[in-house]
Amino acid sequence: MSNTQARLPQPVASEQTALKPRQVSFAWDETPLHWIPGDPFSTHTINVLHLLLPAGERWFVHVYKQILPYIKDDDLRADVIGFIGQEAMHAQAHDEVLPHLREQGLDPTPYTAQVDWLFEKLLGDRTLPPGRARKWWLMERVATIAAIEHYTAFLGNWVLNADELDRRQADPTMLDLLRWHGAEEVEHRSVAFELFMHVDGSYARRMRTWATAFGALVFLWQRGTRFFMANDPTLTDRRVSMRTFMERGREGVLPTTGSMARSIPRYLSRSYHPSQEGSTRQAAAYLASSPAATAAEAREKGVG
Numbered sequence: 104m105s106n107t108q109a110r111l112p113q114p115v116a117s118e119q120t121a122l123k124p125r126q127v128s129f130a131w132d133e134t135p136l137h138w139i140p141g142d143p144f145s146t147h148t149i150n151v152l153h154l155l156l157p158a159g160e161r162w163f164v165h166v167y168k169q170i171l172p173y174i175k176d177d178d179l180r181a182d183v184i185g186f187i188g189q190e191a192m193h194a195q196a197h198d199e200v201l202p203h204l205r206e207q208g209l210d211p212t213p214y215t216a217q218v219d220w221l222f223e224k225l226l227g228d229r230t231l232p233p234g235r236a237r238k239w240w241l242m243e244r245v246a247t248i249a250a251i252e253h254y255t256a257f258l259g260n261w262v263l264n265a266d267e268l269d270r271r272q273a274d275p276t277m278l279d280l281l282r283w284h285g286a287e288e289v290e291h292r293s294v295a296f297e298l299f300m301h302v303d304g305s306y307a308r309r310m311r312t313w314a315t316a317f318g319a320l321v322f323l324w325q326r327g328t329r330f331f332m333a334n335d336p337t338l339t340d341r342r343v344s345m346r347t348f349m350e351r352g353r354e355g356v357l358p359t360t361g362s363m364a365r366s367i368p369r370y371l372s373r374s375y376h377p378s379q380e381g382s383t384r385q386a387a388a389y390l391a392s393s394p395a396a397t398a399a400e401a402r403e404k405g406v407g
């Protein structure tokens with residue numbers, strides 16, 4: 104353990120913060136199907152989050168409850184418990200968008216059933232004997248979560264800065280969901296990586312699980328976008344292309360392919376630490392003004 108900790112890249116001290124879940128809720132009645140006006144492709148590309156995150160983030164929680172006994176550092180344990188609370192709320196908030204899509208004629212069940220199978224069966228606990236095999240599989244999953252969290256932080260940082268979505272008058276409720284979630288992803292961006300370094304830290308495992316996670320994310324994302332575009336009852340032009348994705352990236356409505364490519368060597372660098380990316384101050388500033396987060400805080404104070 105001491106060897107692992109000795110090579111742990113140092114976090115940026117000013118980027119550390121205490122984590123707490125915010126019990127947000129959103130009303131979807133006013134949100135149009137194409138919540139980025141006139142742009143179903145970008146709308147549905149971002150909508151894939153609602154397909155992947157409920158099952159994915161519940162899986163994070165499931166895995167992290169099993170890793171708690173391996174944590175020997177009280178501060179880290181507190182961070183992991185705060186992380187679990189935030190991810191459980193994220194899963195619920197994205198899940199609550201799905202009935203709204205269904206009401207508008209876009210039933211996500213065929214896709215979410217596959218995603219549920221992926222996280223619950225393929226990435227589930229498996230019938231392994233207690234001991235090395237079970238621990239190996241737990242560590243693989245902890246490393247995989249660290250890799251995925253590199254991308255949730257990347258996307259969180261992107262959406263906090265995606266002013267073009269405001270200029271195009273994207274739906275304010277959807278923007279608040281994405282930015283509240285994005286801000287909490289930036290806020291807790293170091294937890295999964297620090298946990299992985301604390302319990303294992305193997306560089307080979309970091310590379311291996313990154314490759315799997317990145318490949319799976321790209322595959323699931325393009326498949327999810329195609330699913331939405333193919334099943335949206337209002338569309339006549341259902342084309343999905345890399346070219347459109349790159350164009351929207353250049354316009355600022357989606358992340359750019361260049362920024363995504365540049366994020367790869369950063370995660371694989373031996374000196375990587377998530378606190379080097381994004382800004383906790385910016386995340387905190389958004390959370391202090393987010394309609395959903397401030398309403399949640401007011402409710403909490405009212406109850407307390």
Ligand SMILES: [Fe+2]
Nearest residue numbers: 160190193288
């Ligand atoms: Fe999340």
Ligand SMILES: [Fe+2]
Nearest residue numbers: 190252255288
């Ligand atoms: Fe997260």
